[in-house]
Amino acid sequence: MNRQIRQLAVVMMALYVVLFGALNYWQVGREEQLATEPGNTRALVRQFDSPRGPIISSDGVVVARSIQAPGDSNVKFVRSYPTNDLFAHITGYYTFGLGSTQIEKSQTSVLSGDTFEQQVGAIGDIFTGATDQSGEVRLTVSEQLQAVAKFLLGPREGSVVLMEVETGAVNAMWSYPSFDPNEVASSDYDAAYDYVVELQADERDPLLANAYQQRYMPGSTFKVLTTGIALDEGVISVESEFPSISEFTPPQTNDPIANYRGSECGGDMITVFARSCNIPFAQMALELGPDRFQRGMERWGVGDAVPIDLPGAVGSTIGSFDDIDQNLPLLAIRGFGQNDVQMVPLHMAMVAAAVANDGEMMRPFVIDATLDHTGRTLSRTQPEVWQRPISRQTAGIMQDFMEQVALTGTASCCIALEGGITVAAKTGTAQLNGPGEPERSHAWIVAYAPADAPKYAVAVMLKGTNAEISASTGGRLAGPIAKAMLDAALALDPPVATPPASTPPTTAPVVSPPGTVAP
Numbered sequence: 001m002n003r004q005i006r007q008l009a010v011v012m013m014a015l016y017v018v019l020f021g022a023l024n025y026w027q028v029g030r031e032e033q034l035a036t037e038p039g040n041t042r043a044l045v046r047q048f049d050s051p052r053g054p055i056i057s058s059d060g061v062v063v064a065r066s067i068q069a070p071g072d073s074n075v076k077f078v079r080s081y082p083t084n085d086l087f088a089h090i091t092g093y094y095t096f097g098l099g100s101t102q103i104e105k106s107q108t109s110v111l112s113g114d115t116f117e118q119q120v121g122a123i124g125d126i127f128t129g130a131t132d133q134s135g136e137v138r139l140t141v142s143e144q145l146q147a148v149a150k151f152l153l154g155p156r157e158g159s160v161v162l163m164e165v166e167t168g169a170v171n172a173m174w175s176y177p178s179f180d181p182n183e184v185a186s187s188d189y190d191a192a193y194d195y196v197v198e199l200q201a202d203e204r205d206p207l208l209a210n211a212y213q214q215r216y217m218p219g220s221t222f223k224v225l226t227t228g229i230a231l232d233e234g235v236i237s238v239e240s241e242f243p244s245i246s247e248f249t250p251p252q253t254n255d256p257i258a259n260y261r262g263s264e265c266g267g268d269m270i271t272v273f274a275r276s277c278n279i280p281f282a283q284m285a286l287e288l289g290p291d292r293f294q295r296g297m298e299r300w301g302v303g304d305a306v307p308i309d310l311p312g313a314v315g316s317t318i319g320s321f322d323d324i325d326q327n328l329p330l331l332a333i334r335g336f337g338q339n340d341v342q343m344v345p346l347h348m349a350m351v352a353a354a355v356a357n358d359g360e361m362m363r364p365f366v367i368d369a370t371l372d373h374t375g376r377t378l379s380r381t382q383p384e385v386w387q388r389p390i391s392r393q394t395a396g397i398m399q400d401f402m403e404q405v406a407l408t409g410t411a412s413c414c415i416a417l418e419g420g421i422t423v424a425a426k427t428g429t430a431q432l433n434g435p436g437e438p439e440r441s442h443a444w445i446v447a448y449a450p451a452d453a454p455k456y457a458v459a460v461m462l463k464g465t466n467a468e469i470s471a472s473t474g475g476r477l478a479g480p481i482a483k484a485m486l487d488a489a490l491a492l493d494p495p496v497a498t499p500p501a502s503t504p505p506t507t508a509p510v511v512s513p514p515g516t517v518a519p
Contacts, residue, residue: 052077053111053134055091055103058171058368061143063087064094064104066134070187079104079185085178086146089209090139090310090366093181097189098196102310103137103367110135110370110378118372135378136371140169148488149174152481157204157463159211161349162485165454167383168353168362170308171489173346175210177202212306212313215342216461219430219474220276220410221444222337224351224398227273228390229296230284231397238397240269242280250286250332257282257332260429273401274409276427278336285335290324293331300354300389301361306347307386308364316343337428349459352446354387355402356424356454359395361387402426403451414479415447418487421495422451425482427474432464440464445478449486453496456489458482 055064063086066077079094081087092102100108109115113133149160149172162172183195199207208214230236244266247256257279259265265277272280285293297303297318305315319340324331333339346364354361363386370378390398402424406415411425428444441464448457460478 050077050112051132051134052079052094053113053136053373055087055107055111055137055139057087057139057141057143057146059142059144063139063143064091064181078187079181081181081185083143084182085180086143086150086174087139087141088178088181089175089211089213090141090173091181092311093184095185095192096187098184098192102312106309106311107137107367107370110137113373115378117378132373134373136373138368138371140164140171140366140368140381141173142171142492144492145172145485145488146174148172149485150176152484153462157210158461159209159345159459160481160485161211161346161459162489163349163353163364163457165353165356165448165457166362168350168364168386169368169381169383170346170364170366171456172485173209173211173366177204177206179206208312210345210461210463212308212310212344212346215314215316215344216442216463217341217430217432218337218343218348219428219442219444220278220337221348221351221426221428221446221459221474222341222343223273223276223281223335223428224355224402224426224446225297225300225302225389226281226284226293226335227401228300228355228394228398229293230288231394232390233288233292233296235284235287236269238269242266242268242272242277242283245279248279248282250282250329252327253329255329257329270401270404273426274404276405276410281336282332283335285331286328290321290331293335294318294321296389299387300351301347301387302343306344306350306364308346309367309381313346314344316347317341337430345459345461348444348446348461349457350386352402352426352448352459353454353457354389355395355398356448356457357395358392359388359390360385361389399424399451402448406447406451410473410475411445411447411479413475415445415475415483417449417483417490421449421486421490423447423449423483423486424451424454425479427479429473430464443477444474445482447482447486449490450495455493455495456486458485460485 052066054062057063063083064081067080069076069078090102092104094100094104111134113135118133118135145162153160153174153176157176159175163170179199184192186192244264246262246264247258249256259278265275302316302318306313318334330339334341350361350364363384365381367381369380372378405411406423406425410427415423415425417423425445425447430442432440443462446459448454460481462478
């Protein structure tokens, strides 16, 4: 009898060990695989049965929140986006059947209350019966300025980016076309799926933000980068002179490079920059040579993904440099932003901001802070220098050049700000058509203001897909948008007046009312 009991005990123990091992295998070793199995929706249902916190603009507007699901839904909550398409490329979407994107994806632990800090902070709530541990994400983007950008761009494909010069905080970043995340987050899965399929089939790629997930030929706005490198390398100086010519034939070709529409253009450095002559910048690129040109572009961050705190950002590019020494005409053309040069609009705003910020390029960000359900700050983004592409001395020279563009150059038609606030700019018209083809071009402008005490930088890109854009120039078409964005930002955040040099400073700063400058 004792022997049989011992045998039974051994068998039971063996079965227990097998059961223990199996449970560990499935619950621990295969946990991630099981959680992602298409048929296993229990974890997903549990997420949608719990509250999820809001995403809020810098001016206090809720741009994403959870609401009670319709009565026939199999979950308690669905995501709602009160501003519709306005923040779609920033918030992304969070759905039961179609996944999540952008901030809804990258900050899902905060919004769901699953971070370590939130879990520790929730221990005391066990005794109170509280069940909502969701967090909150606060943006640097203003709903008011975002709405202005959307209104100004209208139905034209392109993007508008407005950012703070000294911090890198993005205050507006609108791309058209956009989409309505409410349609994707609908509890009607079939309707949501059909909507996403429709968006994916749209050749304009509305699911991708033109501002930071696409890149475009920048035209003459790229001359800011070429000039900065050439100044730092000593290839040019403020005193450099260029002959007034309409054509220049680079080495290794019989095909000449022309200025815009074949015009004669030349003069000192500040003149050719303000008039945006092509030939001097082609000559600068050739004088720099492939190695110095490429290294200088790397200092500007070209080739690296734009380091914004949003998923899916792409990098600007200047094309392949394989055998470029045997293709010097391509190097010359890249010097003024044509050929294979492709820039991300957000990156071009960062370029303008770097000039304004004495040569320091800040890392851009849209998340100001994250908070727990009690309002306690979990994290706050600190400004950080990403690149130092040009020296302080070169930045000072570039500031003078860009201010002259706004005063007498290609932007003088359309960039003058309200109340006489000073502004600096560079325009660009990127020609997309070949010889004899119908004219097509992207219209660009980058700018910052006030020029004498920079606060905001802006980049506007209009995609060259219609006759209006293709027949115009960056200054005339993109300039008014940049002007209106800077006017709107400075009306909300007026510049501090600087007393005249002969007047003793006051004990408190004088603030100009919107639309004016202090005497």
